[in-house]
Amino acid sequence: MSIDAKLFCSRISAGWLHQFIIASRICISHSIHCCMSVSLSEATHALKVESSAPRFTTAQVEALFELPFNDLLFQAHSVHRKHFDPNELQLSSLLSIKTGACPEDCKYCPQSARFKTGLSAERLMRIDAIVAAAKRAKQAGAGRFCMGAAWRSPKDKDLLVVEEAVRQVKALGLETCATLGMLTQVQAESLSAAGLDYYNHNLDTSEDYYAEIITTRTYQDRLDTLAHVRDAGMNVCSGGIVGMGESRSDRAAMLATLASLPTPPQSVPINQLIKVPGTPLENEADLDEFEFIRTIAVARITMPTSYVRLSAGRETMNDQMQAMCFFAGANSVFYGDELLTTNNASVEHDRALMANLGLYSLQH
Numbered sequence: 348m349s350i351d352a353k354l355f356c357s358r359i360s361a362g363w364l365h366q367f368i369i370a371s372r373i374c375i376s377h378s379i380h381c382c383m384s385v386s387l388s389e390a391t392h393a394l395k396v397e398s399s400a401p402r403f404t405t406a407q408v409e410a411l412f413e414l415p416f417n418d419l420l421f422q423a424h425s426v427h428r429k430h431f432d433p434n435e436l437q438l439s440s441l442l443s444i445k446t447g448a449c450p451e452d453c454k455y456c457p458q459s460a461r462f463k464t465g466l467s468a469e470r471l472m473r474i475d476a477i478v479a480a481a482k483r484a485k486q487a488g489a490g491r492f493c494m495g496a497a498w499r500s501p502k503d504k505d506l507l508v509v510e511e512a513v514r515q516v517k518a519l520g521l522e523t524c525a526t527l528g529m530l531t532q533v534q535a536e537s538l539s540a541a542g543l544d545y546y547n548h549n550l551d552t553s554e555d556y557y558a559e560i561i562t563t564r565t566y567q568d569r570l571d572t573l574a575h576v577r578d579a580g581m582n583v584c585s586g587g588i589v590g591m592g593e594s595r596s597d598r599a600a601m602l603a604t605l606a607s608l609p610t611p612p613q614s615v616p617i618n619q620l621i622k623v624p625g626t627p628l629e630n631e632a633d634l635d636e637f638e639f640i641r642t643i644a645v646a647r648i649t650m651p652t653s654y655v656r657l658s659a660g661r662e663t664m665n666d667q668m669q670a671m672c673f674f675a676g677a678n679s680v681f682y683g684d685e686l687l688t689t690n691n692a693s694v695e696h697d698r699a700l701m702a703n704l705g706l707y708s709l710q711h
């Protein structure tokens with residue numbers, strides 16, 4: 348084994364990840380490492396069979412980030428191709444069903460009542476208006492309809508409205524998702540009984556960096572809501588936002604936490620910070636684009652059977668960067684001209700990009 352491989356391996360504790368990375372490097376440099384015979388597919392199989400055990404430390408995930416770019420993308424794409432049709436994209440549309448005036452202080456969010464962003468608050472939408480928007484999303488080609496409300500947590504009377512909206516949207520033949528803030532176990536079970544397929548609640552960042560971004564609720568609060576969603580039998584949608592001034596180690600820690608949940612989230616949105624004027628992060632430095640692509644690739648490797656969503660921030664990414672993200676394992680996007688309260692890549696542009704890359708919607 349080469350010195351650099353030894354150094355690399357010395358950073359990773361025993362377990363499948365060690366085998367996985369070694370195996371992948373062997374595939375890449377077969378002539379050097381031909382004496383070792385663990386294949387990439389065997390390593391990914393090991394990942395599947397050990398899926399109930401705690402899976403990752405931050406150091407292990409950081410080691411993935413530190414791979415040479417081509418090695419990382421090769422691994423990520425190999426994992427992607429093993430578990431998914433690499434040319435298929437899951438398309439989700441997102442609607443803000445209750446906008447602004449949120450009491451929380453998430454520093455990236457224009458919907459917080461604490462920041463002057465010029466956003467007009469709007470009450471909870473009527474069910475018929477929500478369903479009309481869902482119909483338009485379906486006609487445009489979306490397969491999942493996500494309803495977002497700017498609440499710390501939903502009131503029970505509001506939840507009744509959302510649940511009826513879920514029933515009617517589901518009846519259109521769409522998958523349903525909601526993001527309504529923190530949930531109790533009873534609320535999660537009520538949403539599940541209404542037929543909600545996915546509940547989104549992002550970890551946002553690492554536990555260590557979390558207090559730099561949000562002070563009005565704890566990381567444990569977030570994990571508790573994810574547990575309630577999981578225990579209620581719904582699919583979990585949970586990811587984070589990068590480019591908020593966090594370190595690579597924070598990005599690795601966030602992915603390690605997500606991948607080591609009792610069941611990794613079925614959907615993992617990776618958002619690039621949208622620097623909305625008036626929010627505390629409006630002047631945050633740009634994250635290096637290769638680092639963003641690395642984050643997608645590491646999410647794919649650590650959560651091989653999850654849908655990894657190239658989420659907010661796409662409207663500022665050029666087509667080549669998006670294509671690299673798809674190669675690195677992103678297989679879901681937010682589709683539609685708006686993302687809650689910010690702009691998204693246009694439907695026309697997305698259709699042209701998908702045609703150019705030979706990508707097709709999961710529904711087709």
Ligand code: SF4
Pocket residue numbers: 449450451452453456457458459496497498499528
């Ligand atoms: S991210 Fe959600 S909880 Fe945080 S301020 Fe915005 S709407 Fe409120």
